[in-house]
Amino acid sequence: MLKVVEIDHLTIEYPDVKAIDDVSFTVNQGDFLGIIGPNGAGKSTLFASMLSLNTKYKGTIKFFSTDIRKSKNYLKEIGYVPQKPIFEKNFPATVNDVVKMGLQKESDENKIDEIMQQLWIHELSERRIGELSGGQQQRVFIAKALVNNPKVLILDEPVTGIDQQSIDLFYSILKELNSKQNITIIWSSHDLDAVNKLANHVACLNRTLFFHGESDDFFENDELVKQYSEASMQEHMHHH
Amino acid sequence: MTFEIFTFSFMHRAIISGIAIAILCSVVGLFLVLRRYSLFGDAIAHSSFGGIALGLMAGIYPLWTAYGVSIVSALIMTRIKDRFNISGDASIAVLLSSGIAVGLVIIGLSGGFTLDIFSFLFGSILLVSVNDTILILSLTGIILIVILLLYRQLLYSTFNEEQAKVSGVPVEKINYLIVFMAGITVVTSIQLVGVLLISALFVIPNVTAIMYGKGFKQTVIISMSFSIFSVVAGILVSYIFDITPAGTIVLFAIGIFACTMGIKSAGLLSRHN
Numbered sequence: 001m002l003k004v005v006e007i008d009h010l011t012i013e014y015p016d017v018k019a020i021d022d023v024s025f026t027v028n029q030g031d032f033l034g035i036i037g038p039n040g041a042g043k044s045t046l047f048a049s050m051l052s053l054n055t056k057y058k059g060t061i062k063f064f065s066t067d068i069r070k071s072k073n074y075l076k077e078i079g080y081v082p083q084k085p086i087f088e089k090n091f092p093a094t095v096n097d098v099v100k101m102g103l104q105k106e107s108d109e110n111k112i113d114e115i116m117q118q119l120w121i122h123e124l125s126e127r128r129i130g131e132l133s134g135g136q137q138q139r140v141f142i143a144k145a146l147v148n149n150p151k152v153l154i155l156d157e158p159v160t161g162i163d164q165q166s167i168d169l170f171y172s173i174l175k176e177l178n179s180k181q182n183i184t185i186i187w188s189s190h191d192l193d194a195v196n197k198l199a200n201h202v203a204c205l206n207r208t209l210f211f212h213g214e215s216d217d218f219f220e221n222d223e224l225v226k227q228y229s230e231a232s233m234q235e236h237m238h239h240h
Numbered sequence: 241m242t243f244e245i246f247t248f249s250f251m252h253r254a255i256i257s258g259i260a261i262a263i264l265c266s267v268v269g270l271f272l273v274l275r276r277y278s279l280f281g282d283a284i285a286h287s288s289f290g291g292i293a294l295g296l297m298a299g300i301y302p303l304w305t306a307y308g309v310s311i312v313s314a315l316i317m318t319r320i321k322d323r324f325n326i327s328g329d330a331s332i333a334v335l336l337s338s339g340i341a342v343g344l345v346i347i348g349l350s351g352g353f354t355l356d357i358f359s360f361l362f363g364s365i366l367l368v369s370v371n372d373t374i375l376i377l378s379l380t381g382i383i384l385i386v387i388l389l390l391y392r393q394l395l396y397s398t399f400n401e402e403q404a405k406v407s408g409v410p411v412e413k414i415n416y417l418i419v420f421m422a423g424i425t426v427v428t429s430i431q432l433v434g435v436l437l438i439s440a441l442f443v444i445p446n447v448t449a450i451m452y453g454k455g456f457k458q459t460v461i462i463s464m465s466f467s468i469f470s471v472v473a474g475i476l477v478s479y480i481f482d483i484t485p486a487g488t489i490v491l492f493a494i495g496i497f498a499c500t501m502g503i504k505s506a507g508l509l510s511r512h513n
Contacts, residue, residue: 013311051405051406052405052406053402053405053406074410075406075407075408076408078406080403080404080406080407082402085400085403086400086402087399087400088274088276090450091274092274092449092450092453092454092455092456092458093395093398093455093456093457094454094455094456097395097454097455097456097457098399100392100409101392101395101396101403101404102407103392104407104408126454126455127454128454128455144403228436
C-alpha cells in the first residue's frame with residue numbers, strides 16, 4: 001500500500017504550550033481519514049505544518065516518501081480546503097475566477113467545467129463569490145482545490161457554519177471523490193456521526209494522538225468514544 | 241477654441257500620457273485597494289518628494305532620483321513591516337512622513353521652494369515632453385505585460401495569501417513585485433496629478449468599479465474606463481477653463497464615484513453591490 005503521508009514524532013511548541021506533542025501516524029493512498037478532536041486540540045496547527053505554512057516543528061513530515069522540508073513539490077498534488085476561507089466580502093471575483101486561481105498549469109477549460117458540474121456550481125459560475133451562501137462558497141473552494149487533479153485532499157473542519165442541506169451534499173461529494181476517484185482525504189471534523197459514516201480511518205487528537213486506526217475499531221469501542229466525548233465536553237466548557 | 245485644442249501637439253502628448261497613466265493606476269491600484277493598501281500609493285508619492293528634492297539639489301533629472309528613492313524606500317518599508325510585524329497603516333504613516341521630512345530638509349538646504357517643486361507637487365501634464373511620453377508608454381507597457389504574465393499569482397495572493405502559498409504561489413516575492421510596480425507607477429504618474437493627489441487615481445476609479453464589476457477582469461476594465469474618462473475630461477475641461485488639470489481630473493473621478501453611490505442608494509445596482 002502506497003504511503004501518502006508519514007508523520008513521525010511531530011512536536012510543535014509555542015512559548016507557553018505544546019500544541020502538538022509527539023504525534024506519529026501514516027495515511028495510505030485511498031484512505032479517508034477523519035481527524036477528530038475538541039477545539040484547540042491542534043488540528044489546524046497540524047494541518048499548517050503538513051502544508052508547510054508552519055515550518056517550526058520537531059520531527060518529520062513526509063509526503064510521498066519525501067521530507068517536506070526538502071521539497072515543496074508535493075504541494076502540487078494537494079488540494080486544501082480551509083475552515084472558513086477568508087477573503088474580502090466585496091472582492092470582485094466570480095466563481096469562475098476563484099476556481100481558476102487553483103490552476104497551476106495552463107488552463108483546461110473542460111476540466112473546470114467538469115468539476116463545476118460535479119460540484120453543482122456550474123450555474124453560479126458568473127456570480128460574485130461574496131454573494132454566495134456559506135455552503136455554495138465551500139463547494140467553490142473544493143472545486144478550486146480539485147482543478148489540479150490532486151492526489152490528496154486536506155479539509156479543515158470544512159462545514160463550520162453551513163446549513164444542513166449543503167452539509168449533506170458536501171459529504172456525498174467527498175464520499176464520491178474518495179470512492180470513485182481514489183483521492184486520499186484527510187479531514188478534520190467535530191461531527192462524530194459524520195466521521196462514523198464517511199471515514200474509514202480515524203485519528204483522535206488532543207495535542208497527543210490517543211487513537212489512530214480503523215474507523216470501526218474506534219466507534220465500536222464505547223470506552224474510546226466516551227473518553228473522546230468527555231474530553232470534548234471539558235474543552236467546550238473551558239471555552240465558555 | 242474647443243476643437244482647436246485637439247490640434248496642439250502638447251495636448252496630444254498630455255492625452256496619450258494621461259490615458260497610459262490612467263490604465264496603469266487602475267490596474268496596479270486595484271491590487272493595492274483589494275489588499276487594504278489604498279494609501280500605499282500616497283506614501284510612495286510622499287517618499288518620492290524626498291527623491292525629487294534630492295534630484296533638484298544634485299542637478300539630476302528629479303524623476304530619476306524619485307524612482308530610486310521611492311522604490312527603495314517602499315521595498316525597505318515592506319521588509320521592515322514583515323520583519324517587525326508593524327501594521328500596514330502604521331508603515332504607510334512612517335513612509336509618508338519620512339519622505340516629506342527628507343524633502344523639506346533638502347529643499348531648505350538648497351534655498352527654498354521653486355517652481356519645479358510645485359510642478360511635481362501638483363502635476364504638470366500639459367508640460368510632458370516627447371521623451372516623457374515615450375518613457376510613460378514604455379513603463380506602462382512593461383508593467384502591463386508583467387501583470388498579464390503573472391495574473392493568476394497576483395490575483396490569488398491578493399485574494400487569500402495562505403491558500404495561494406499552499407498552491408505554490410511565491411507570495412512574498414509577489415508582494416515585493418506589487419510594491420515595486422506601485423513605486424514605478426506612482427513616480428510615473430506624478431507628472432499627471434502630482435505628489436499630493438496620486439492616491440486618488442489609485443483608489444477612486446477602483447472603489448467605484450468594484451461596485452459595478454462582477455469578476456476581476458470586468459472590474460479592471462470598468463475602472464480603466466472611469467479613469468480614462470476622468471483624465472481626458474479633466475485635461476480638456478481644465479484647459480478650456482484655465483484651471484488646474486490635477487484637481488479637475490480628480491474631481492471628475494469623485495463625480496463618477498458620487499453618481500455611483502447615488503445609483504446604488506436608489507437600489508439600481510444588482511445584489512452583489
